[in-house]
Amino acid sequence: MFPIRFASLAIGLAVSMLAQGAAAQAWPAKPIRLVVPFSAGGANDLMARAAAEGASKQLGQPVIVDNKPGAGAILGADVVAKSAPDGYTFLVSAAGVVSNSMIKKSMPYKDDALVPVAMIGLAPSVIVVPANAPYKDLKEFVAASKKAGGGFHWATAGTGSTPHFVEGILETKYGSKLDVVPYKSGSESITAVLGSQVEATSEASIVVLPYVKSGKLKALAGTWSQRISAYPDLPTAAEEGFPEIRIAHWAGVHAPRGTPDAIMDKMAAAIDAAMKTPATVERLKGMGIEPIGGTRASFTKFVDEERTRLGGVVKATGMKED
Numbered sequence: 001m002f003p004i005r006f007a008s009l010a011i012g013l014a015v016s017m018l019a020q021g022a023a024a025q026a027w028p029a030k031p032i033r034l035v036v037p038f039s040a041g042g043a044n045d046l047m048a049r050a051a052a053e054g055a056s057k058q059l060g061q062p063v064i065v066d067n068k069p070g071a072g073a074i075l076g077a078d079v080v081a082k083s084a085p086d087g088y089t090f091l092v093s094a095a096g097v098v099s100n101s102m103i104k105k106s107m108p109y110k111d112d113a114l115v116p117v118a119m120i121g122l123a124p125s126v127i128v129v130p131a132n133a134p135y136k137d138l139k140e141f142v143a144a145s146k147k148a149g150g151g152f153h154w155a156t157a158g159t160g161s162t163p164h165f166v167e168g169i170l171e172t173k174y175g176s177k178l179d180v181v182p183y184k185s186g187s188e189s190i191t192a193v194l195g196s197q198v199e200a201t202s203e204a205s206i207v208v209l210p211y212v213k214s215g216k217l218k219a220l221a222g223t224w225s226q227r228i229s230a231y232p233d234l235p236t237a238a239e240e241g242f243p244e245i246r247i248a249h250w251a252g253v254h255a256p257r258g259t260p261d262a263i264m265d266k267m268a269a270a271i272d273a274a275m276k277t278p279a280t281v282e283r284l285k286g287m288g289i290e291p292i293g294g295t296r297a298s299f300t301k302f303v304d305e306e307r308t309r310l311g312g313v314v315k316a317t318g319m320k321e322d
Helices: 004-026 043-059 071-081 096-105 138-148 164-172 186-194 205-213 260-274 279-288 297-316
Strands: 032-036 063-069 087-092 112-130 153-155 179-182 199-205 217-222 248-256
Touching: 032 043, 032 071, 043 063, 043 087, 043 112, 043 186, 043 205, 043 248, 043 260, 043 279, 071 087, 071 096, 071 217, 071 248, 087 112, 087 205, 096 164, 096 248, 096 297, 112 138, 112 186, 112 205, 112 260, 112 297, 138 217, 153 164, 153 186, 164 179, 164 199, 164 297, 186 199, 186 205, 186 217, 199 205, 205 217, 248 297, 260 279, 260 297
Parallel strands: 032 063, 032 087, 153 179, 153 199
Antiparallel strands: 087 248, 112 199, 112 217, 112 248
């Protein structure tokens, strides 16, 4: 005879599953919050706002962008990690969601507290030098750094930032001799290159392309696997003989662990549709951002691959929090 306690447990689980299914079916019944762990105006913020606008149209509810910068994106991520998993709070994630736990001495949440939902898009990083620098491409820059044997300064936006990873790959994979100069932000590091205070940096295409197109900076290579739609004349680092350099300023969406699968599927589908809207595609590509979209599965695969790849760079360079 089936024990009463097991029957009760089975009934309870069935009721719980039905309740979750009903909640997911009714979702969204109110505005959704997208927490952006960066200040307004940057590449991730712009991608977040494009996703919010498009997803709102798909879902029939406002999607509100809430900027919570600080601590290398940890502050905003922590807010979402500790939010109710009800489908009304999501994180606009970036590479730091993958790499912070590898670098930081302590974290307020565990990596598995956030679950990948959807890819929004990416802004390839662009390696730039002063406009009057003598190097015409990345090969010449790397050769010059080796010949100098030190004293070649590379600006970053801090430990674990995208330009820091680009520098780490250049050193560990290709033997560049670069001295890291950490700044507080990408805009400060660009200012340092403009003033010839450092030899080079890499920064998001949306940030550097206006300087490159106006002749104030010289671009040596893009760091993604494909050329930038807004600047197709610039070769990728792989095309110049540096295939290990494959990194971008990407933005995706993560949810608190426990968010119903049906809700995450709906959110992923809404963002995918938004990133395929012709007006959105044209606007983002014009700024140097590549809209991606895709499924939950494709974004999860991307995040897993980033974790493995960036983890290798962290290990090879000994990259740690200052």
